[in-house]
Amino acid sequence: MNDWFAARRQRMLRLKVRREGERPFAPRLSASEPVFEQCPRCHAAVTRTQWDKNRMVCPECGFHRPVGAYRRLSMVLDEGTFQELDPDLTGTDPLNFPGYGEKLAGLRRRTGLREAAVTARGRIGGMPVIAAVLDSRFMMGSMGVAVGEKIARAAEAAEKARMPLVIFCASGGARMQEGILSLMQMGKTAAAVTRFREKGGLYIAYLTHPTTGGVTASFAMLGDITLAEPEALIGFAGPRVIEQTIGQTLPEGFQRAEYLQEHGFVDAVVPRAEMRNTLAKLLRLHQKGGVRRDAE
Amino acid sequence: MTQNDAIPAARRVALAREPGRPGVSGAVQTLFTDFFEQRGDRLCADDPAVLAGVGLFHGRPVTVLGTRKGADLEENLACHFGMPTPEGYRKALRAMEQAEKFGRPLLTFVDTPGAYPGLEAEARGQGAAIAACLARMSTLSVPLIAVIMGEGGSGGALALAMGNRVLMAENAVYSVLSPEGFASILWKDSSRAGEACGLMKLTAADLLELQVIDRVLPEPDGGAHTDPAAFWRTVDAALREELRRAEKLADPARHRQRRFRAMGNGWLCAGKETI
Incomplete structure (x- = not known):
């Protein structure tokens, strides 16, 4: 019976990944579609199958291409354990911002996502977790009311179920189109993860490209453990704003994951290939003297 | 509010x-007596863009915290025109810790275009x-009253x-x-x-409607700078009343968590109920 549910969950996640319509994962629809996709950085010709097998990391230069939220979950969660939380939770248009409603509708069609955050319950290396993923393809992963609420609910779910919380961040910051209410989500999410942590919960923040603005200045920088994907841009102010303010060009590697590690803000830069094993190890290390915290 | 209702948003930004x-x-200078300013973040520097200290408010000690832009060009530059650096926020964090330790209410006065976007600021x-300030404020067991005085940026x-x-x-x-920045x-x-x-929707009236703020402090015609003394009397009376009310809260930390937990929830669509 359990197997049946697991298989169903896995089918569900596979379907969601496919619906993300992500190249090169989407099946080739016709022979006219290209077999190769150039690496955006080193321009090596890489086949779609290679991208797929290599988790969207260039086999030539190690460049980490962005991955969609469901794809990320399918890479990190044990097979058959994915259970989405609040899949239909969305926001509205508090400022009646011109064009915002249409933009959301278009993105929902194109990406198969309802909002910029996906939250789920699952297992990594057999250990239960609550996971949240921000998806940079949906309005740059920006945080409006729905994203803030999903993150807060994920922290609350983790507290209630006594499970660790893992958040994969990727965000341009607060969502401009929802104005001040987006800013208030910083307070909401910071308070929610803080409450969870104060109750003894383990929160692992995994920062991916790009993590900036109001997300950096709230839950992204509040992890018990902070990991980052190689070369991910991580900062508060964007590089363009800083250049305009100080009137000079920024040094090579500024605000990259490695730079943050050097300056003491990231525990480890973890390549995507090691992501799953690193998370499993951290979860094992926090099992409190071998007593499973999830004993139900 | 008063006769000033019709002032357009762009004019308010200028004011x-x-x-x-x-x-x-x-x-x-006007609301507190025996004020003692505390400087430095105890890590590397003092950022004058954040003012922190202890003073008496109608005879009872409170922690005072605020952002300042400086009174002349030299001060403006030292304060980055009111844009705090990480050192400023870490000084604020120190003041929050002490408010908690000594059981003092925390009163904050905000007037900043935003945090300073600089190379060193990012490096530190x-x-x-x-994030550390937000996290700390969410758990403080003492009452916290914030006043947005001029610009509340980001x-x-x-x-x-x-x-x-x-x-x-x-x-x-x-x-x-x-x-x-928005444009x-x-x-x-x-x-x-x-x-x-x-x-x-950045004016006080808009934000009151969105329930982001709780109370608007009326200003003299032409703006608070035209008659500061009158404005400070308004602030003083409002703070006294708010503080009296906040001190009756059984659990100020939980109250604050709930207040921010509800932000924007009126604009959610839940879809069908889930796990």
């Missing part, structure tokens, strides 16, 4: 940025410093403004980003800032 506008330095963790303002009660001067503005991000054209002002 909020008026150089002579009352701020935390004025508050220290601007985001992490602001996360740099929220970092001192997670109050049990948030008050706002009538001509102050509070927004996700400056109107210029620049959305339309790649910062000269459309005026247009942005009209859309952003």
